Each structure stands twice: as structure tokens, then as C-alpha cells.
Amino acid sequence: MSNQSEDALHLSVDQLAAHLERRLHGAERKAVVAHLVECGECRREYIATGAVVGAARPRWTGFRTGIGLAAAAAVVFALMPRTFPRAATTVAPDVAMQRTSLPDVPAPIRLAAPAEGERLTGSDVRLSWHPDGDDVLYRVTVQTDAGAVVWKTETHDTSSTVPPDAPLTRGMRYYWIVDALHADGRPARSPATSFIR
Amino acid sequence: MREPTDVLPDEIANFLRGETHDTREGSWSSFLARHNRLLLRVAYAAAMNREDAMDAYAVVLEQLREHDGRRLRAYRADGRSKFTTWLVVVSRRICVDHLRQKYGRYEPASRDATNIDRTSRLALVELVGGDVDPASIADDNAALPDGALRTHELSARLDGALGALSDDDRLLLKLRFDDDLSASAIGRLVGLPSAFHVYRRLNGLLAQLRAELSAHGVESAEP
Numbered sequence: 001m002s003n004q005s006e007d008a009l010h011l012s013v014d015q016l017a018a019h020l021e022r023r024l025h026g027a028e029r030k031a032v033v034a035h036l037v038e039c040g041e042c043r044r045e046y047i048a049t050g051a052v053v054g055a056a057r058p059r060w061t062g063f064r065t066g067i068g069l070a071a072a073a074a075v076v077f078a079l080m081p082r083t084f085p086r087a088a089t090t091v092a093p094d095v096a097m098q099r100t101s102l103p104d105v106p107a108p109i110r111l112a113a114p115a116e117g118e119r120l121t122g123s124d125v126r127l128s129w130h131p132d133g134d135d136v137l138y139r140v141t142v143q144t145d146a147g148a149v150v151w152k153t154e155t156h157d158t159s160s161t162v163p164p165d166a167p168l169t170r171g172m173r174y175y176w177i178v179d180a181l182h183a184d185g186r187p188a189r190s191p192a193t194s195f196i197r
Numbered sequence: 198m199r200e201p202t203d204v205l206p207d208e209i210a211n212f213l214r215g216e217t218h219d220t221r222e223g224s225w226s227s228f229l230a231r232h233n234r235l236l237l238r239v240a241y242a243a244a245m246n247r248e249d250a251m252d253a254y255a256v257v258l259e260q261l262r263e264h265d266g267r268r269l270r271a272y273r274a275d276g277r278s279k280f281t282t283w284l285v286v287v288s289r290r291i292c293v294d295h296l297r298q299k300y301g302r303y304e305p306a307s308r309d310a311t312n313i314d315r316t317s318r319l320a321l322v323e324l325v326g327g328d329v330d331p332a333s334i335a336d337d338n339a340a341l342p343d344g345a346l347r348t349h350e351l352s353a354r355l356d357g358a359l360g361a362l363s364d365d366d367r368l369l370l371k372l373r374f375d376d377d378l379s380a381s382a383i384g385r386l387v388g389l390p391s392a393f394h395v396y397r398r399l400n401g402l403l404a405q406l407r408a409e410l411s412a413h414g415v416e417s418a419e420p
């Protein structure tokens with residue numbers, strides 16, 4: 001892409017970087033996406049560059065054994081949809097890379113119960129959330145603070161009960177999160193919330 | 198309002214504005230200390246082996262620094278992208294240019310020219326949901342004239358159905374079926390939260406395509 005006339009046929013550095021950050025909007029974003037559909041070379045660059053940029057992106061399953069609650073809380077904060085204001089602190093570039101763009105989710109799923117940090121003393125672990133619209137498929141995931149998935153399910157309902165045979169240990173803290181997908185493909189996600197079994 | 202990460206990092210600003218040799222050297226050292234790992238990661242991702250990676254890495258440093266940081270001066274701290282993301286794109290382009298000069302341009306078997314056909318074939322396989330080998334779906338060189346005609350019709354119908362989709366949806370199909378990206382990789386790239394969301398969206402698109410083709414009498418990928 002060093003040839004100037006050839007450069008004009010492809011995405012500019014600024015366009016590609018901005019698109020990777022999901023900061024393009026309107027006509028410019030539309031033009032970039034349309035170009036990516038048609039141009040295999042730019043799409044390969046988009047994929048390869050995106051892989052490097054996103055290599056250290058945090059994921060919901062990214063909890064590590066031994067991470068303390070404070071660290072877990074920090075990760076949970078970083079996982080919140082970008083509609084939440086970010087703390088305006090200067091961060092090292094590597095850290096900035098790891099915090100990079102989260103999906104453009106219009107609004108998070110609102111969890112109903114249990115509340116953050118609630119200790120559940122009953123025999124059942126019933127998780128509930130507020131509906132996010134009609135014809136929504138929800139996926140509920142429960143993890144340990146080490147990131148191990150102990151139970152997950154998919155439902156169109158707005159509540160779900162963890163079955164008694166799920167490996168939840170009394171006194172342990174677990175994190176749960178609800179992903180939602182609307183029939184039109186629009187995604188949404190709840191913040192990760194903890195409860196103590 | 199701009200985030201702090203949108204601003205040109207101090208060491209770059211100091212390098213570009215440095216009035217003395219020592220100031221510039223110190224700033225360059227700071228730049229390397231902060232971005233060394235990232236640049237190495239880019240070089241290793243672009244190259245096929247360690248030797249090429251280290252070679253490309255050296256070229257990246259040389260080109261970023263030459264002509265008073267001409268390339269670095271091109272970064273606009275206007276909030277559209279973080280400096281590190283911009284740096285990844287620039288440094289990867291330098292690596293790719295260098296490797297092309299060394300080995301020649303990589304041509305992925307005229308893939309662009311066959312993108313539509315390949316997408317059509319694979320998407321059709323998905324659409325009918327059967328155990329059809331994509332290679333077995335006739336191409337334009339099909340031996341039987343009737344088969345070739347039918348394939349041409351199928352391809353035209355599918356092109357029409359694909360053309361009715363939004364660019365975002367077409368990009369999703371391209372990434373999955375042309376570029377063979379996993380659902381989780383697609384999710385990370387386009388900003389969907391998980392593979393689950395990608396699969397559901399792909400399934401929705403395929404159902405849409407299936408309905409569109411069915412409305413035109415296409416019920417099978419068989420020519």
C-alpha cells in the first residue's frame with residue numbers, strides 16, 4: 001500500500017484505526033463498511049490489525065484464579081457497556097489497549113434479583129432480570145470469580161433457576177451476567193453482578 | 198470531550214518538538230519503552246518467522262523515526278482513534294510493505310475475483326442445511342449445460358438476495374464465509390458481545406436469504 005494511486009483505492013490509516021475503535025458514524029462509517037465488503041485486501045488488513053488491537057481485550061470469561069475481589073470489580077467495571085462514563089484518568093498505552101472498545105450496546109440489561117453481593121440463604125438460586133423487549137433470547141451465565149463457568153442456560157423468559165445439581169458451593173461468591181439478543185440481531189448485556197451462595 | 202488516550206503521548210510530542218539532540222533521544226527511548234511490546238507484536242503477526250519479524254520490527258523503528266518523525270506527525274489527536282490503535286495500523290503497513298519488497302506481493306489465489314462465487318456456494322450450503330460439499334456445487338465450468346444454467350440462475354438469485362442486505366450484514370457474511378473467521382473472532386472484530394450473538398445474527402441472515410430465495414422458487418443448492 002505504498003503506491004499513492006493504490007492508496008486512494010483503499011482505506012486510510014485514520015479510517016481503519018477509527019473504524020477499529022468504532023468511532024465512525026453516519027455516512028463515513030457506511031462508506032468504510034461498504035468498502036470492507038468489496039475490498040478483500042482491506043478486509044484482510046482489518047482482520048489482522050483488529051486481531052492485534054483486540055488481542056488483550058478483556059472478556060467476561062477473563063477472570064483468573066487468584067484475582068481478588070477488588071481486581072474482579074475492576075474487570076467488571078471495565079466490562080460495563082461504554083454508555084457508562086469512564087474515569088478520566090491517564091492510562092499507559094498497553095492498559096489502554098486492554099480496555100479498548102466495548103460493543104456499542106444501547107443500554108444494559110437491568111438485573112432484578114439477587115442484588116449485587118446478596119447472600120442467598122434459600123434452597124433455590126433464582127435469577128431474574130427486567131425484560132428488554134419482545135422476542136428476545138437471553139443467555140444467562142454464572143461463573144466463579146476465577147472465571148470458571150458453573151452454569152449457563154438460554155431462555156426467552158426473564159428469570160431462571162439454577163438447578164440444584166449445579167456445582168455451587170455454599171459461602172462462595174459467584175458472578176452472573178445476562179446476554180440478550182433481539183430478533184433483529186441487536187445485542188445487549190447486563191453488568192456482571194455477584195451473589196454469595 | 199476527548200479522552201486522555203486520544204491525546205498525543207508526551208514522549209511523542211517531546212520527540213517531535215524536541216529542540217536538542219538529548220531531548221529527542223530521551224523521548225525516543227521513552228517511546229520505545231512504552232510501545233516496544235506492541236510493535237513487536239505487530240511485527241510477529243505480520244511475518245512468517247522470527248527472523249522476518251525482527252527484520253520488520255527494525256524497519257518499523259527506522260521508518261517511524263526517519264525524516265524527523267514524518268509518519269508519527271501524521272497522527273491526528275482528534276479523538277477518532279487512540280494513538281496505540283493508529284500506531285498498530287501504521288506499523289503493520291510498514292511491515293507488510295517491507296515484506297512485499299522482500300518476497301513480492303502475496304496473492305491469495307485471486308480470491309477477490311471469486312469472492313462472490315465462494316460466498317454464494319458456502320451460503321447456499323448453509324441455506325439448504327444439507328451435507329453438500331461446497332466443491333461439488335457446480336461452477337461456471339459445469340459440464341452439463343443445464344447444470345451450468347441452473348447454477349448461473351442460483352448465483353444470480355443469491356447475488357440479488359445478498360444485495361438486499363445491509364453492508365453490515367454482508368460484511369458479517371464475508372467475514373464468516375469468505376474469510377473463515379470464527380464466530381468469536383467476528384464478535385470481537387465487529388463489536389458483538391459473544392459468539393452466541395454472532396451465531397444468532399448469522400442464523401437470522403441465513404433465514405432471511407433462504408426466505409428470499411424460496412420466494413423465487415429456489416429451494417435447494419443443487420443445480
